[in-house]
Amino acid sequence: MNDPQIWWYISRASALIAWALMTLSVVWGILLSTRIMRRIDNPGWLRDLHSYLGGMTLIMVALHMVTLMLDGFLRYSLTEVLVPFAKDYRPVPVALGILAFYILLAVQGSSLLIARLPRKFWKVVHYASYATLILVSLHAGWASSKDAGSLWYKILAIALIGSATIAVVIRVVTRGRTGRAPTAAAWTHKSGIIPSVAPVAAGGPLMPATRTMVVASTSQAADGVLAIRLVPLGSDGSGGGALPVWYPGAHITLSLPNGFQRQYSLCGDPAERDHFDIAVLKTRHSEGGSEFIHANLAPGMTLQVSGPLNHFELEPASDYLFIAGGIGITPIKAMIESLPERRHWRLLYAGRSRTTMAFLEELLQRYPDRITVHAADEQDAALDIASLVVDTQAQVYCCGPESLMSSTAALVPAAQMHSERFVAVERTSNVSAQVIDVTCRKSKKEFVVGADQSILEAMELNGIPVLGSCRKGVCGTCEVRVVEGEPVHLDSVMPDAEKDSLRVMYPCVSRAVGKELVLDV
Template identity: 50%
Template structure:
């Protein structure tokens, strides 16, 4: 192990591999952001590969640094490998390598806690990856002992060229105007500008959009196509996402996106007329027309499509909307089946289209065509596929009861009453950023108490189903009473929904 030749080879091999894999991770990140690789596999798999590449590059960089210390010929002191500009050997190129290491570590750490960070901070850290690639290129050119070798120059040329070309593609894709759904020349109904410009990509930002398409897709269901008023592409979103519409009648309503996530020229929603209380759906069906502008919040996603070898989709009625987007997002080679239930075939949006496009993969069960009810437990028990379901509360209850928790993914349109039989205790809420202490009595929601105390918290449905009021928990134990996602997932990312949820601890510290 003390053979200097061994450590020399380890040092150079780990350095070159770390450089190549780090560049591959950056290129893969560009691929994800531009979505030019859609169809290779589903989004979760693509993101996992991106993270694995970044993690591997970080590990190889650590091996490279350790080998520099253990190499008896070099025997570099540890402090010279950790503190920039103090190295005796070519201090500036070495310093650039150290900076690149810290950037790579920061990117990897923020990836692991992505859901706990503000999106703008996460994006800013990840943009530093471009700086790391440049720094490593200079480091390798002036600090490496193989810089003059033909093989090294070939590797450097390929890596640098690929990075430059990828950046050019990224810039072109970012500036490209949508072509699939051009906004028609209709006079705008208002002069409200886009409100999302100050913070693009923020899932709570408000974007001004125009209705560019409207047509029925089933009895009582209309599909609306929305495009940005400013003509820019829609922010990237993933299957399972939903938006919140702020309607001129003074209400907000949530609708799942049912279009292809790869098409950034527009987004589609399907709206079921809800009688007799459906004020929002009545407006969208009877009043809203082509050219009308609406404020759109999102997209947000609490029903993401995760990587799996096989999928069983179960949709009930209008619950087909997020499922349709998931099917669109999957590559043709992915194994999946859809069971689509409805009261009558005429009321089942996209049923004919799905049957024609996908054949035997789609099974439509209309109540007016068969009296026998679907045996949900038998359907799920016959497969080991991951189950994704959206529909009525009764259907989802059956799905949850029949599916192992690790394979069960559901989205509810109506919140479950989880507070029944639950003892509501008073709690003191502390906002970390403002230092406000709010004593919340048992009969009052945490959200209401915060708002009365002047602490702003975004909200929409107020029933624990839309996820708009998602808040990070820094200390204390939340009592989850919402229906947004599984409790274990909320605890894993450290969030809760104060519109309905409470706490089992006497104090709750929130990131507000």
Template identity: 50%
Template structure:
């Protein structure tokens, strides 16, 4: 501590580390925002590293400024370090560094306050990170004392190159993504073998499915589902509840409902080891988005996608599970979840409590992202309690939607196939397209799963599905033709 140049060394080192950390934070932020590496990345890990790098950059920048004030040779005053253009030494590049620091403080502060501010304001403020990175580059290039050394130049060109590539990627992918990813050429159902069945709870059957030839299965992420094609034209969607890293099998849980229309009853009676089932997917319209804290609410068999989400969370992530069911005997995975995470999991069995838990009290004051899968009564209650930006729902049954007026016929132009299709008043858009030999990948045909998504090029759809909010669909120009229709006399589709 007696070396007169100590603080000068600290200033130089901390400044370079702050620059590198800020560049890394920008790069990881772009990866998180664009998901250009979605096939191999992990959004929770990206967000954690993005925040850690941003915090490191802020701490190192503060140390850089403090050491400049403590250094006896440069001896910057607090005013020169904190006020732009107050420094006598190279006032412009020093001012750029000061402004970059304030932008960094604003961006990182907005991250901490994100749950309490409007999404658009947060996003606009977050763009300041790009300006901060650019300003820091000029600050380092014009005021750094090591500019002439080859090591500094190598580090500077590397950081500038990474920043440039990150900004270009962000600009080129700036178009808003669709709520679910588009599906232009869906793979047809493929035969899969039932490799094992096992009871998970009363009236809940676990089923393992593998490819007939033993090849690896397509990648899936928590929240995904597959569609099973059963005898009699039945199609049923089941959430995947196994390990996404296990590419050898898909695991589903089938609840035999008293009001079953035949799908779950058939599977309980006929899904035995060696049976062959046609399966399509996986598809995912219930994706786990990065958030600092989660509350999961599962009703009955709605635990299946939630279980996979919980398994995917980093060990330090804050989360709670509210699991509601008729009785523990009918609640799949309840014992396992409570045993593994006793401090995080609350099980409410009605045969024990006599009443349903007070969700309003449970959610009071929270700013966590809420994920819910369960019956309509549960999802409707949560929709009234939780603001839409924080609420993510997967439904068992479609929302009851009413047409604004009488059902009307309309015309559809399909641009890629150069086909005109007439949709009668008593015909669904999906049926009309299929009758015109324009096959569209579909699954539930009830407006729940989102598999039949099409892009709208002209006209105004009348949304009657339950996949995502109408504003999201209009912003992304998509329609789910299994149930939705047209408000205008014609629609133009990218089909």
């Protein structure tokens, strides 16, 4: 540190590294949004890298600012580093750099708070990263005349600006084919998958987009399982158009002509953007959803479809163990479809018989060495989960009957266990049901919920914009954010600690500890 120019060198180096990292972060984010990188690795890992690049950019910018203050020649003060036009030295380009720093800070901060911010607000802030990149490019070329004249600097600048420009062009060209990123998540129910919305933003309940779709085809995926392909309704009344980006575990909601709404996991390849694939099991005691679909759904019929939403998303890992029981194969199939060929995974697929197990032959044909089949009618012994999961280091994803999931969860550490449920777990509370005064802050309405009435029912009676589907605490569609009050969680959507950290509740079954509850809706 005896070199008096050491801080100047560090300042210049950190600035250039920050510029490069910021460009990589923006380019990576664009490639993610266009799904071009889909075949390289699974989406969770790719998004983690995007966040990592953004965080490292901020660290390098901070180092750049600190070393400017330590440099004995420029002698920046804290005020001059943080306040535009506070220093006479190249005031305009320096001001552009300071402005870029604040925008970058807002982008990174909004990413950390994404679960608590309205989705539209988050997107507006995130798009500001494009402006940051422009400002940084101007700052870099204008603030340092010494470097700007160098050949190496010109090559670097052309490479960074050129790659960012190409990525933006790709994003603009493919925008019509990529749609929106999903914002929520999934759990299961009866004849298919009944997923829940993900942590809702601070703007209140999640209201998924609804579109008219056409039944393109139906086929028997197995005995009692109907595979359905839906395509968006084109302007001429036929199928056509792009669908939103979705990730494995996502679900859509079908509004059926008989008045029922039912949720089913998407079971196709997430990279295919022109259709949705679902599979529906006809249950023995159908309440009107699966029975209607099997009896009436036919090619050419139109349906109102909302979503996709996701809360059973595949997390990044080097090894996966998938366990599917019966129709629980639907979200698992999409997860398998999304993984690159080199990723290590195994699947245990259990069912009553091979003829009742949807997509079995297709999966065996494609992945013969990775799948273990347990058909009950072929086995003398019961399914031995313990021998499969003992000492496993893999992330375990399980979907199927409650007996399968509970036995698996009892053997797998909580940090490795991911599951969906067909039905709600029976839950009780030491807090007796009582009258609750509910305030919906954004709707500016107050009302009383009776002890024998659900909060969701009272919200609907008072015209509050909240969706409800299963009304059993499984699907999570009615998720709302809690502003004040302490909820009593009686649902089966996600762990109570996670709901408390996110300040959300599911009013179809849950109550409150006290007599007052303020909701952000």
